[in-house]
Amino acid sequence: MNSSAFRPRLLAAAVSLCFAAPAIHAEEADVAQAGQALASISVTGARFDAEPSLAPVGAIIISADEIRRAGANDVNAAIRKVGGVYGRQSLDGSPDFGLDLRGFGTNSSQNLVIVLDGVRLSENELSNAVLSTIPIDTVERIEITRGGASVLYGGGATGGVINIVTRRPQANSRSASMFVEGGQFNAGEVRLSGAQAWDNFAADATLGTQRTDNYRDNNEFKQTHFSGGAQWFASQFDRVGFRYEGARQEMQFAGALKEAQFTAYPRQTLTPNDYGSLDSDRLTVFGQRRLYGHDIAADLSYRKKTVESTYFYDGVPSPATYDSKQWQFSPRVRKLGAIKGMVNELVAGVDLTKWERTTASGFSAADAEQKSKALYLRDELRFDPAHEGRISAGVRREIFDKDYADPLTFAAYDAKQALNAWELQASYMPVANVTVFGKLGQSFRVATSEEDSYTPLFNKPLAAQQSHDAELGLSYASATQKITARLFRHNLTNEIFFDPTANFGWGANTNLDPSRRQGFELDAEHRINAAWAVNAHYQHVQAKFRDGVNDGKEMVLVPKNTLSARVAWTGASQTADVGVQWTDKQRYGADFANDCAGQMPSYTTLDARYARTFGQWEWAVSGQNLADKNYFSQAFGCKAGIYPSNGRQLKLSARYSF
Template sequence: MMPALSALTIAARTLLLCALAMPACAQEGVAGVDGAAAGVMHGDLSAELAQGGQHSVRGALSRDQGGMVLDVAVDGLRNGNYRDGSVFHQRGFNGGAEWKLRQGRFGFSADQLKQDTRYPAPEAPFLALLAARPEDLYRYEVRRASAFVQRYVGSFELGVELSQREKRATAHYAGEDGSSESTYSSRRRQLAPRLRHYGKVDGVGTDTEVGLDLMQWQRRSGRDGDAQRRQYSRALLLREELAFGGAYAPRLLLGLRHEQFQLDPADMPAGGSDWENQNAWDVQGSLQLRPQLSVYAKAARSYRIDDDGYTRAGYRPLAGQLRRDMEVGATFGDAARSASVRVFSERLSNQIVFDQNLGQLGFAGNLDPSRRDGVAIEASMALARDWRLDAQLRQVHARYDDYAYDGPDIALVPKTLASLRLYWTGQGGASADVGMQWLRALRYGPDFANSCLAQVPAFATVDGRYARKLGAWELELAGSNLANRRHYGDAPGCRSSIYLNDARQLRVSARYHF
């Protein structure tokens, strides 16, 4: 397989030329429209204050004029949480533009996210001699940019999108043996051409899509940033949707994807031949048996490839994850009252997880074959004109399959989840809702052999929200874990290494729309 670098480079230059040429075409198209509408601008400003030293602000602005849409948004967040001396900062930006023509559209977008986290380092006698306040520092940054061009030719749609994502992460640790620094940076470029066709054959509506995904990915990681890895991939995808119409309005969807990966020989995992070629498919069907009753069924196979390689085997990638899903369900009701039920089964081979029990900082790894079988029920009812009640129930049996511990439940997977939420919409722009969530007891994290008799106890939490609109303003008071329940959902050891979830949290916010 040849690297996709040359194709991506050529496509990037072609897409750039198209983007430079399109504004002139857009101006011509707008000028040809008599009485083009005046530009419309609107935006939002919001701020929130919460317990634990948390506050956030956000601003967004959008302008729509003559087939051109511009939007930009910025936000900031600070959170001190419950740990003394810790601070979390987050800053974000996103913006984009889109031009719509009679024969197509084109545009671009960009966003950036920065996060800084500080924790006090462990206390030790010698640390006081080196620094007054030694700290563990973590920094994370993501940048994304994309551009697309789409063209309409009769019943065909031709499009291409080019995107790039960059990640940078740095962690500085202070300990009794001195300090260390770990770095990570990655860059991913993807080119995605698509061809779509809408048609009708003997009264059957067809929606056909064919596409390619060409990707190149590179990463530097390690305590000194000296571990390098490159990966190339190309994928062919096909999707077909059929709408038969008639009394039962049957619909059928078929999807196929074949992807090839290429790594440097030194980075190949065991069984590389199976890892390099991956196949996925998706089959879905539905029937409208009655005006208020519909049923569906679907089956799928999907895959996931390790793109981090932070393992005990010297940053070598893990075996590819394979997932098989089957699901059947039914929905009954209308806007006043409705209910749905679905039965699902999921089988996983070589599931990729991050195991914090391995080593000081944890490593990624593959789990043994497992399966999850369950049922989910959802219901909604309008109690009165201003009141609505929603309920959800999920029962799951997660266990290992074809494994030395065949049969035991998978740790940290709750068997039962239930929630209930009541909504109220009053006069004068007032609204409120209150909800309760209940989680059944589950097994501790590292207990693969069912050796720990204790369990993470079941718990229930209550949250609520009240909002009121006053002209262009909207004021809101919200709270989570209102009963101040002391609970936890993870414990790396049996009755040890327990970290509590958040206590009661109250938030007040204001939003101005113009």
């Protein structure tokens, strides 16, 4: 079997693993004045609630109204459709596309961090974060911050951070809704949600189920999920609570095609019997309190996941089971005060994580464990209020301890890696409505257990990946419009990547020669009038080797240009939303030498939704890929290893709110 044929199965198996402070001295009057200015909580800053002046520099905020108007039924779709983040079709038929900030290709999911209410969802596994289990009805907003952010969020944050924030309870309030949707490919979904809050206590729950045959043969997907929690709150600063999330998934794997097969019939499968399942449970306990002028917060999270997969090779089944557990504990403290009239925010915290996994299969009996402990410190000063001047600096030190043993393959290693991250940021408004901002820093990521177990040198874990990050931006904002432009560069050393040319053509996970991501981003939104609004997101990225045998060659699976735009209309008891996404051509996944006779074609897709309300009912019709474009965003060999994307799909939905 050659590497191009082996690569799709290897990655499909890998995807299945996912189923595999010093004191601040200030005058009391200054502190009181600063406290009054910071009373309105609306965004999430340095892992704490913050008022708008301390929002992440250059962040994109997606509101709940935008998500609902666009008809996004899950968080992943909202990030792609409304936030303009490029996504690749999932390999397992789930809605969890591979999200890519700043062109990291196959390993894009390992080069961004996804956080849900302070708890990191990105894990020590070669897989996409499972976002489809987050009830979309509970999401208040999604914050997308591009660029290196390892100081606050640790390894894998070179591309950026996606922060999902759920709704806070409002005292003495009640809400509930029922959502039903059906569409082509035998698609159906039902969601029930409710929330009740009293003076100082609130509880909520969401239950949902969905199924679809998907566009391709042998690509059925089923999911049932539940989310529920409760919290006690005395104010917006003092609260304690818990949340449980559970999901059960079943899926069938359609597998990869060659170019000729895709052209002849993109819906076909060559793996009609492959299937898998996922059981996931997560329990989080959280608390926050204001004490003697300090905000103290902590999150304790436990996650258990069981993945089962069965692949058939020459008619013989090869079953595998992966059981993993993860504990996270993240205490932190913030001192928000004033220094001679200037607002100052000092944050210090600790992140402790333990992850472990056992494997039961005919080809592996591996036990893997990774423990990490990190300490970070970040300080931000807001000066010259008339010009909204801000400057911040932060550092992080994290130590990883890895253990791996597989008696079936005689593989074993015990390794420790200590890494540092730092950042400097500044922004200033030289003239009204125009802000200039910049960022310098160093970020990192360590190899996952899968990557460390399939390396060019037996039992030798990969070196940590490091990136030196730089960004310069300009933003114009008024009451009706906002435009943000950025230039960025990431110089990477020891980038962790699957190299199909290594291991005598069989491929291996390896540390690449020095590489680079650099480019330009543009985000724009404009409120034309009370009824009409438009927004657009554009990214140009050059992803190349900057040394070694492939010096100057382009990285694979990275489109040079991506563009998304949406037009929204709001009328009397009705809304309409239309979006277009264009993706430029890109190198096939095995084309490290850039000598494949062709590239993955560019493509354009169109989606739309129209909704109308009648009292407490909302009825909507929506469509994806309305032009029925045949295209693909995943291809791991030269004109092979192709995973076709979805064809046109129409859906009808109804929502009752009470």
